[in-house]
Amino acid sequence: MLYLKFRRYPENSNKKDYIVFLNHNKENTAFTDKDRMALSKGLREHGVSGVMHLRSLNKFKVGITFYLPNNANMFLQNKKLLDQLSLRASIPIFSLIGSFSKVITVRRFMRRMRGDGGAAVQFQPTQAVAVTFASTNLREHVYLDSWRHECMRYGHIAKFFRNSEVCSISTEGHNFRQCNVDPKNAKCLNCNGNHIAISSSCP
Structure with a gap:
C-alpha cells in the first residue's frame, strides 16, 4: 500500500474520520506494548487533541484516527513528539x-x-x-491532491494557507529564485529525496 508522507488532509473535507499511520524510523521495527504506552503518554503530554481512537494495524504500524482534519494535520507536524518517540507519520494515499x-x-x-x-x-x-x-x-x-506553490505541500487551498514560503530546492524559507543551492543537491520537502519538491520523480 502506498502512503503519502508529509501530505495534509484538506481542511474543508467532510470525511467522518482522519487516520494517520505511524511507523518506527528504523525499518521493520515492531511496536511493543512499551512503545504503545509511550505513544499514549506522549499524546497526553503534548496536548494532542481530537483523537478518536488509537489501534494497532499490524506489528509494524499503528493508526491514530482523528475527528477533524486540522487535528490530524497538526499531529503530522508535531516534530517534537515524533522525534521523541523515533516515529514517522504518514497519510494513506487512498484518503486523498x-x-x-x-x-x-x-x-x-x-x-x-x-x-x-x-x-x-x-x-x-x-x-x-x-x-x-x-x-x-x-x-x-x-x-x-494538488500542491501549493508557496509551501510545496498538499491538501489545502490557497485561502487556508498559513505557512511561510518554502523553497522547492533547499526547503528553506525563501523563494526558489533566491536559492544558492545547486538543483543537483536538492532536497524534497515531501519525501526527503534528492530532487526538487515539484519533481515528477517524487514517489
Missing part, C-alpha cells in the same frame, strides 16, 4: 484520492533492481500506481 466510487486500495508498482557484484536485490518505486475501486465500472480518471 477523490472519486465517485469508493477507493479500496492503492498500490505503487515497484521495479526489481539487482545490485552490482551480487549485491542484494532492491525494489525501486515507479511512477505507475494501481487503484482498486468498489465498483464494476472502471473510472476514466481520478482527482489527485
